[in-house]
Amino acid sequence: MKLSNRIMSMQESPVRKLVPIATKVKKNGKKVYHLNIGQPDIETPKVFMEAINNYDTTVIKYSFSQGEPTLINAIRDYFARDGIIFDEDEILITNGGSEALTFTTIAICDPGDEILVPEPFYTNYSGFTGGVNVSIKPITTKAEEGFHLPSKEDIVRLITPKTKAILFSNPGNPTGTILRIDELEMLAEIAKEHNLYIISDEVYRGFAYDGLKGISMGSIKGVDDRVIIIESVSKRYSACGARIGSLASKNKELIKNVLKLCQARLCVATLEQIGAAELYKLTDEYTQSVKDEYQSRRDIVYKTLSEIPGVVCEKPTGAFYVVVKLPVKNAEDFIIWMLEEFEEDGETIMMAPAEGFYATKGLGIDEVRIAYVLNTTDMKRAMYLLRKGLEIYNKKL
Ligand SMILES: Cc1ncc(COP(=O)(O)O)c(C=O)c1O
Structure with missing residues (x-):
């Protein structure tokens, strides 16, 4: 049966499309830090x-x-x-x-x-x-x-x-x-x-x-x-x-x-x-405490990013995301490599390829979106894994 042109021309969510790969590697015992989706981990107020x-x-x-x-x-x-x-x-x-x-x-x-x-x-x-x-x-x-x-x-x-x-x-x-x-x-x-x-x-x-x-x-x-x-x-x-x-x-x-x-x-x-x-x-007290937590996470992400050679990114000032240009040719290939090939002590990270956030063809190919929705300890570890992964990936090429 034919489906509408409208539905057929819709793109799959770039945030979710690599999920099957992550599911597979997790089944095989790898721990994946999810930086790919904006699901906050902060407790919903009681x-x-x-x-x-x-x-x-x-x-x-x-x-x-x-x-x-x-x-x-x-x-x-x-x-x-x-x-x-x-x-x-x-x-x-x-x-x-x-x-x-x-x-x-x-x-x-x-x-x-x-x-x-x-x-x-x-x-x-x-x-x-x-x-x-x-x-x-x-x-x-x-x-x-x-x-x-x-x-x-x-x-x-x-x-x-x-x-x-x-x-x-x-x-x-x-x-x-x-x-x-x-x-x-x-x-x-x-x-x-x-x-x-x-x-x-x-x-x-x-x-x-x-x-x-x-x-x-x-x-x-x-x-x-x-x-x-x-x-x-x-x-x-x-x-x-x-x-x-x-x-x-x-x-x-x-x-x-x-x-x-x-x-x-x-x-x-x-x-x-x-x-x-x-x-x-x-009250504002609640907003302030949540904001302070996200700002600490943002600081961890930005500090690591600014220390990695070849990364382009201005310090983000809001929300809990950052789009980063990485020193790779194709960010999606790198994300998949991080999931499938890379690990340190059984752990890796998942990011979202930024290409799907652009309507103009060809833009964002070397960019990823990182969502800083993990606690500061996990965020530090995840950013360490990103830096390590990039080093190995670029040596390999
Ligand atoms: C910019 C923006 N607008 C709207 C939404 C939709 O949010 P919801 O439907 O959960 O209120 C989201 C969710 O991620 C978003 O990032």
Whole structure:
């Protein structure tokens, strides 16, 4: 039976495609440090399960299509702490940030339309858009420039009559880059001048190091009606499996129409929303302690990387990823070699090939993404194994 062209043209997740190799070597007794996937190991705050355990009901009913009021209000308070004020009818609860991104694409684009995205980008953006026949036009950014945006002219040159939006994650997955305020203001200007939406994926906001602050697009003036903010508990509160995200916009017409999609899928899981509401009530103390932990991990990763000859990488300042140019011809071959051939005391590492994070063919071939989601002891060991592996691999060639 024939499947749709749409589904056949979708790429496999570059983060998961080498998993069968890792599974095989692990079965044969090798220990693999997973630096390939953004699954945090930090404990989910206890308030999540406590709220669910204390939820007094005999029937788990459908929730509201828009979401549980208690969660919507907790998210409003979360934004309000940064001076960003949303009304109750400007927030929709979704099944993770992923559904918020899919619904946003459906609501603002028709088949054949285009969305500008700085590359390398979160690879599932291709799935959210390609699945509804919308294409991504990449704005190429470079490791040597810390993956910051190119000039306004370079971005504007990519706009066509089919361009509907600019989408970016800030802080960036996979780059770990935090966009500066002048970059956000430039994007706002472009959006106003070319009548585009801005989809600001802020699921890593809060993971900002060295005293930096992840600035929400919600605090940029003059673009209220075109900004859509994507949020999630997955990373911030280490609750990936809860599948709670949200979409917020001051464009009430947009929200009213996205609500139709929410109604079509009925609702998001009721109990997880009850738990998530408590997460959004956590104080800055929680955010600070998590941030300190990730910053220590980032420091370990960056220290080793900066000591390896031939590696190109700017110090990442946000999220928990870094894209690194390695002194190898083909990073995927190296990752597979590390899994299959390399070991020290029965241990090795797994990284994600960065090529799949680019839309432009030929870019990222010698790059990997490292997710620093392991505790500091494991992270030190993993980075040692990377350095050792590179030494042996390059001697061998
Ligand atoms: C940049 C970015 N946006 C969105 C998501 C989706 O997150 P979720 O659907 O778990 O909320 C992820 C997950 O890794 C991500 O990295």
